[in-house]
Amino acid sequence: xxxxxxxxxxxxxxxxxxxxxxxxxxxxxxxxxxxxxxxxxxxxxxxxxxxxxxxxxxxxxxxxxxxxxxxxxxxxxxxxxxxxxxxxxxxxxxxxxxxxxxxxxxxxxxxxxxxxxxxxxxxxxxxxxxxxxxxxxxxxxxxxx
Numbered sequence: 096x097x098x099x100x101x102x103x104x105x106x107x108x109x110x111x112x113x114x115x116x117x118x119x120x121x122x123x124x125x126x127x128x129x130x131x132x133x134x135x136x137x138x139x140x141x142x143x144x145x146x147x148x149x150x151x152x153x154x155x156x157x158x159x160x161x162x163x164x165x166x167x168x169x170x171x172x173x174x175x176x177x178x179x180x181x182x183x184x185x186x187x188x189x190x191x192x193x194x195x196x197x198x199x200x201x202x203x204x205x206x207x208x209x210x211x212x213x214x215x216x217x218x219x220x221x222x223x224x225x226x227x228x229x230x231x232x233x234x235x236x237x238x239x240x
């Protein structure tokens with residue numbers, strides 16, 4: 096067995112047809128979100144995190160993108176009732192531009208049927224526009240007991 100992570104998260108989650116917001120774009124845009132992460136507070140330099148958005152609106156503009164974190168600055172784990180909240184801040188690139196980001200993942204214990212992405216904001220670019228439910232087990236905390 097490998098080293099136990101005292102605080103972190105493994106995410107392989109997606110959600111379809113969600114309404115998100117973009118800076119400078121009026122209203123919301125519907126699309127599919129895919130979250131990937133393998134983050135550990137003890138291994139920030141080798142941690143990975145990404146968000147992919149596929150634009151499903153048919154308005155002539157394709158706002159699809161992939162954000163890839165290249166610097167993770169902080170990871171916090173908090174027990175809250177029957178779940179674990181994992182907050183992550185850092186920076187990365189999307190469409191060749193560098194942006195700071197903040198994310199909060201919620202690993203809910205059964206009998207809950209979903210996990211949740213409470214927040215995913217890419218500064219000056221994107222906001223997932225509220226809580227996004229994802230299938231149970233697609234967000235796995237490390238370090239919460």
